[in-house]
Amino acid sequence: MKENNFKTLNEQEKTSILTKTGVINFKNRLTLLLEGLSGNAFAKKVGMSEAVIRDYLSGKTYPSLNRLAIIAQKCDVPIEWLATGKGDCRLLTDPIGTESIRIPFHDLNKNVNPLSRIESIPFEINLIKNQGCKSEDLTAIWAKGDSMDPTISNHDILIINKAYCKPIDGYLYAVQYDDQICVKRIQNQGTNLALLCDNSKYPTILIDKNSPQNLEIIGHVIYLLKDF
CATH class of the missing domain: 1.10.260.40 (lambda repressor-like DNA-binding domains)
Structure with a gap:
């Protein structure tokens, strides 16, 4: 043999x-x-x-x-x-000759990450146009913790469209809850709004629609920039 x-x-x-x-x-x-x-x-x-x-x-x-x-x-x-990652894709644009804008980080998120001293992040205009949103409606936040693993990891950067605050079931939203900024999936459950985590280790948070004083929906997550 x-x-x-x-x-x-x-x-x-x-x-x-x-x-x-x-x-x-x-x-x-x-x-x-x-x-x-x-x-x-x-x-x-x-x-x-x-x-x-x-x-x-x-x-x-x-x-x-x-x-x-x-x-x-x-x-x-x-x-x-x-x-x-080679070749062209409808989700990406050719970096040669593309224009970019700077998206500011959300003010309330300054203490999440030492790197959050950076005031803004450059982002390609074409990617914004693909989402049909206005640059002035955008803000960026740092992800914190592992409650949204594996979709979102600690220190990832998320681009938020503040013009879309009406929750649609299953979509990702940046929310301010009890003076903390976090990203959750939102689901309508009768008289409650449910804040869902992708990581099964974390429980669902229920918010009474009739008294949502401790909840503010900042906007819809449109892009995720992974931290390597």
Whole structure:
């Protein structure tokens, strides 16, 4: 019997290959494809289980070729871009010659992160136009904690559209609750508004619609900038 000359790749070699090919950042491109949907809603959109999508978003696993093709087709993006980040995508614009504006950070969020001394963040105008919103309606906040893992991680930056404060079930909103800024999914539950966490370790917060004095909806999350 001929000896097998192939060796098993160690973790360092695997990471090196994934980094060089761009595959390692698949979770960030997948997060962009969610476009505000919950993990469960996106899983239904592409015909996969929420657990599978959750593993992809956390970087725990990567999709097989057939699943990659399905996600690309369902989301109308090139499979090469989805797999490696190379090539054109309708969600992105060519950085050459693009204009940008500076989006200010939300005043109430200054103490969340030492880096929040930065007053604003540059952002491409074309991405704003794709969402159909006005630059003056936008603000940025730092994510804090792990209550929205794996969708949002600690120190991620979120771009918020303050013009859209009417809650739609399942969408992400920045809210001020008990003098704290946080990001939650909002769901209408009869006389209550439910603030939902993507991380199952955290309980749902119920707010009475008749007395929401301790709740302010800052706006709808339209973009998520991941912290590496």
